[in-house]
Amino acid sequence: MNNLGSDLNASIRADNMEGMGEPFLGFELLLFRRFQHHPALWYEWRERLWKRADPGAETLESACLTDDSALLSLESLEELGVGDIHQDLWYLSVMLHGRPKHLLEMVKQEIEREKCKRFPKAGETLLMRYLKLHQFTVLSLDSMFKFGDDNRLPREIFRCPNVKYLSLKYNGLEHLPCDIGRMASLEYLALTNNKLSVWSLPYSLTFLTRLQTLLLDNNLLDALPGFLTKLPCLKTVHRHGNHNYFKSTFMWYHTDVNLRIIAVPCEAQAHKKQESLQFWAAQSIIGSKSNFFESASVAPVLKDYIAEIYNLFNICHHCDKAQLTSANGYKVITFKNPYLGNTCVPFQHWACSLECARAVEIPARKEQISAARQLDQQYEDYIKECMRKFTSCRSPRHFLSFGSRESTEPRRASWRAGDVMEGQRKEVSRRRRRRDREKNKIVPPSDSSRTNCGCVLS
Known part of the structure; x- marks a missing residue:
């Protein structure tokens, strides 16, 4: 356990974002979720921690000092009998050995609240009070769940308005709650290595007007939400x-534009009431x-109700209409070129009618064609400029000389020497050919060399 505590502190320092304070980690969420499901367990450990802080004191102030030496060490935890923690409560053991101060401050606040008879508000949970107490700005919640665990995210983590960094990697999430739209200050959202599809990402992500980075690697997306x-x-x-992301990209990009509007028939279900x-x-x-979420005209009760039923609706990307997922609709594929540094990115939209689908697809198609023509024009201008530079040079040799005059002088001297040598070789060859012709020239025979038959004897 000593190694576990040191490794935990090292991981906390590594995951801690510069200037954002200490992060809220996954084992804390698992711990308080267990306490909420089993209140008797929370009261039991609250009393044990109260007695552990100072058996002779009436308050926990001595355990909540800012000086780390005042906090209980690992040896004192074992001496006071809190080392016998069941393996099912491993996150409690990690909490006590790695970050006891946060839990002790929570225990102190809860006991003082009960003494002052300040009752929690309606719907306020233990996890919500813990998050509100420490005002976290970083939520690092990677790899919290094992295979087969209930991996539904509690809504309390989305009610932190000051959070700027949220990481939910490796959690097997099949959908993202609508409450993500509450995090108005969020700038970084990591959803890598989950089971998210286009339809499992809520439209409420558009409420995150400060979001700069979104990680969606290794999910089940075949396009990006429009x-x-x-x-x-x-x-x-x-x-x-x-x-199938790249396969779908290639297929949709080379598909007839009239086939980028796809009907999605659904069997309408009659409501029982x-x-x-x-x-x-x-x-x-x-x-x-x-x-x-930020509208003052919507009651808090209605906000919670909307968040509960939000995933029952498909929202039209053109008109102001929301239909139940059991109703018919249209899936529209568009391309943005370029977008976020990419050259070809498919986006998937949902439309409530064929008119709305065309209103989404036709302008996007025109924009895509215009962008493609603009890229073609830029390429043609580049070729023309290269040709103009090439023809404006006196010779290709000068065109290929990019060095300074001093650096090109030795090259020009070597070129002149080469020309002289080439001229000399041509002159020698010309003389050799003249000598050969003279040697092989036929001389007219004299009269003594003629025979009676007129033949010439050589």
Whole structure:
């Protein structure tokens, strides 16, 4: 356990973002989720920690000092009988040996609150009070769940308005809660190595107007959600390693534009009971695409209700309409060229009708064609400029000389010497050919060499 505590502190220092304070880690979330499901366990350990802090004192002030020497060490924990922690509560052991101060401060606040008879607000949980107490700005929640565990994220972690960094890697998440839209200060969101698809990313991500980095590597995406283009500060999106992503990109890019609007038929399910007025109000607010989390005209109770039923609706990317996922609709594929440093990125939209689908696809197609023509024109201008530079030079040899005059003088001297040698070789060859012709020249025979038959004897 000594090594575990030292390794934990090292990982905390490594994961700690510069200037953002200490992060909220995964074992803390698992611990307080267990306490919320088993309140008796929380009260039991609260009393044990109270007695452990100072058996003769009435308060926990001595255990909550800023001086680390005042905190209990590993040896004192074992001496006071808190070393017999069951393996199912491993996160409690990690908490006590690695970050006891946070838990002791929470115990102190809870006991003082009960003494002053300050009751928690409606819907306020133990985890919510813990997060509010420490005002975390970094949530590092990677690899929290084992295979088969309940990996649903508690909504309390999304109610931290000061969080700028949120990492949820390697958690096997199949959908992201709508409450992600509450984190108005979020700048970095990591969702790498999960099971997210296009439809499991909520439209409420558009409420994150400060988001700059979004990591979606190694999920089940075959395109990016179309609403990502509406995020004003988004600069980086990682999307590699997704299921059939590149295959779908190639297929859709070379598909007829008329086939980029795909009907999605669904079997309409009749409601067993008449929906309430609250339901229709929530549907209208969802379709408006407005940030209802920050709206003062929406009651807090209605906000929680909207967040609960948000994933039951598909939101049209053109008009202000939200339909149940059991209703018919259209899937629209568009391309942005370029986008976020990429040359070809497919986006998938949802439309409630064929008119809305065309209203989304046709302008995107025109923009894509215009961007392609602009790139072609830039390429043609580049070729023309290269040709102009080439023809303006006196010789290709000068065109290929990029050095200074001093550096090219030895080259020119060597070229002149080579020309002289070449001229000398040509002169020698010319003389040799003249000598050979003279040697092989036929001389007219004299009269003594003639025979009676007129033949010439050589």
